[in-house]
Amino acid sequence: MRPIALIVRRELMAYLRSPLGWVVAAVALLLDGLLFNFFAMGEGHRKSADVLRQFFYFSSGTTMVASLFLAMRLIAEERQTGTIALLYSSPVRDYQIVLGKFLSAFLFLAGITLATIYMPLLILVHGKINLGQIFAGYLGLLLLGSASLSLGLFGSSLTRSQVVAIIIGAALLLFLLLCWLIGSNTERPLSEIFSWLSLHNKHFQPFMSGIINSQDVVYYLSVTYFFLFASTRALEARRWSG
Amino acid sequence: MIEVEDLTKYYSGRSAISGLTFRIEKGEIVGFLGLNGAGKTTTLRILACLTLPSSGRVRIDGLDAETDAHEIRRRLGFLPDAPPLYEEMSVSSYLRFVAELKGLSRREAAMRVEEVIDTCRLNEAREQLIGTLSHGFRQRTGIAQAVVHRPSLLILDEPTGGLDPVQIVEMRELIKRLGGEHTILLSSHILSEISQTCDRLLIIHEGRIIADGTEAAICQRMSQDQDAGILELEVEGPEGISAAETGERARSVVGKVQGVLTSRVVGQRGRRVQLEVEFNTDRRPAVARAIVESGLGLVRLDRRAMELEAVFQRLTQGSRAGFLPSTAAQRNQAEVKA
Known part of the structure; x- marks a missing residue:
């Protein structure tokens, strides 16, 4: 466990000491704030619960994009600069590298996400909302974020170019997002499979309204697990080829 | 280990x-x-x-x-x-x-x-x-x-x-x-x-x-494997002769010795001229005799030690x-x- 903790600490430092971490955090928070101001707080009287729902809806968008940007450097950068040789020649297992990298990005993302808490609290000032809905919404955001991070990390484990890494991550994310579209245009049983795979439409929307389904939680955890596993395999494969 | x-x-x-x-x-x-x-x-x-x-x-x-x-x-x-x-x-x-x-x-x-x-x-x-x-x-x-x-x-x-x-x-x-x-x-x-x-x-x-x-x-x-090598030669010309001429003379004398392939002037100092002579069989005594007989002064005659550099070049x-x-x-x- 100790190597994981060491890697997490180092990676978190890397986010805090590099422009990338701050730029991603600043842009994500700015977008969240603007969207909240224009859409959620938009004209007309609305129910507080709907405003909150909408807040989680667009926050999920910024969370996914921020995840990809945070994840793209994780392994690709080490390959590019050659620092991966240090990890490879140290008594550290591949899964420990992957987990350490993932957890550091997740903690940083969680920090950004939880920094938006003032917006739901603003709604609370003038309206009435259920704290459970806030909790469920944030849980959903974190789960969605962890799944997107693992996609990005997988992209990053395949190449030494961060640009290629984020393109792979974005392509995978887009595919999972669009699964609902494929699902709604195919026959059973394909339609059921695809709509179950759909990253946002099927599994995130319940969280927005404050509903926590165990199958949605399981879905996000499985996606995360699957791509972390694939990343570990990609690292192992590199030892043969490189 | x-x-x-x-x-x-x-x-x-x-x-x-x-x-x-x-x-x-x-x-x-x-x-x-x-x-x-x-x-x-x-x-x-x-x-x-x-x-x-x-x-x-x-x-x-x-x-x-x-x-x-x-x-x-x-x-x-x-x-x-x-x-x-x-x-x-x-x-x-x-x-x-x-x-x-x-x-x-x-x-x-x-x-x-x-x-x-x-x-x-x-x-x-x-x-x-x-x-x-x-x-x-x-x-x-x-x-x-x-x-x-x-x-x-x-x-x-x-x-x-x-x-x-x-x-x-x-x-x-x-x-x-x-x-x-x-x-x-x-x-x-x-x-x-x-x-x-x-x-x-x-x-x-x-x-x-x-x-x-x-x-x-x-x-x-x-x-041991190699008979071939390089001789480092330094000669001194008589007074009144330019260094370039001394070099030319040394080269023509050395060139006639059997086993010598090429020779070239690599430097000069006053009347002394340094040459490098490439050979395929080691004929140092013959070279020395030829130089002395031609009226030039023999200052130095040395077989260059086989340095790692040369070994490496040969090997590769x-x-x-x-x-x-x-x-x-x-x-x-x-x-x-x-």
Whole structure:
């Protein structure tokens, strides 16, 4: 466990000491704030619960994009600069590298996400909302974020170019997002499979309204697990080829 | 310490190294010498458990590099050709990170970091960010990183790459100092460095080992093998004759001696002229007689010692099998077969 903790600490430092971490955090928070101001707080009287729902809806968008940007450097950068040789020649297992990298990005993302808490609290000032809905919404955001991070990390484990890494991550994310579209245009049983795979439409929307389904939680955890596993395999494969 | 047997590595169908076999004993400093692309880096990366070989076996401390890689990594310090440095960390926090990553406890790590900062002379840069270090300091941080956990085996890929002459001398001394406690394997394409630091040389060319032994042994073997060589000749002309004329005269005289191939003037000082004479059989007495008989003064006549430089050029030009007498590698192979 100790190597994981060491890697997490180092990676978190890397986010805090590099422009990338701050730029991603600043842009994500700015977008969240603007969207909240224009859409959620938009004209007309609305129910507080709907405003909150909408807040989680667009926050999920910024969370996914921020995840990809945070994840793209994780392994690709080490390959590019050659620092991966240090990890490879140290008594550290591949899964420990992957987990350490993932957890550091997740903690940083969680920090950004939880920094938006003032917006739901603003709604609370003038309206009435259920704290459970806030909790469920944030849980959903974190789960969605962890799944997107693992996609990005997988992209990053395949190449030494961060640009290629984020393109792979974005392509995978887009595919999972669009699964609902494929699902709604195919026959059973394909339609059921695809709509179950759909990253946002099927599994995130319940969280927005404050509903926590165990199958949605399981879905996000499985996606995360699957791509972390694939990343570990990609690292192992590199030892043969490189 | 290290036993390598029939090691082969293919990259997309092309072999980077083929059939490498050698042994390195505990405490030796061994230099791995070869041109760029000869397979040095590939071999070192395999020994450092970074890459797996296509075939063959590597045993380090009796452990198999494929199945016990994790255990080997504890005992191993590696400096790749580009030092694996995190730009945004300070030297001391980076070294502490590496020390703990290699398995030292927090306290041990803090202690060892102080020690290696001392041995590698990093004191003035200890709190500096690595991204702002000069090349010499980066390279030394790279070495510090490799030795911080007291590995029994130290693998350095081109440790003097890109350093200036003063830094090269410092690096050489640092490596010699480290030699006491570690078995060291280092690579270079610069002979002079390797021959001064290492106990033994392995010369690798096109993925094969073409010579193995101490510098003296390799050179001796070569000069016995070779009748051909170069004479260094210095003559003095009589007064009243220009140096250029003296040179011409010496060349024409020497050229008539049997066994001399070419000659050229390489320098002059006052009336003395230096020449280099290439020959294919050693006829020094005949050359001396010819010079004296022609009325020129003979100042110096010397057969240039077969330097490693020349040996290396010879070896890598033809890679003739004849240059590979009883190397340790072949002895090992013979033992294995017996």
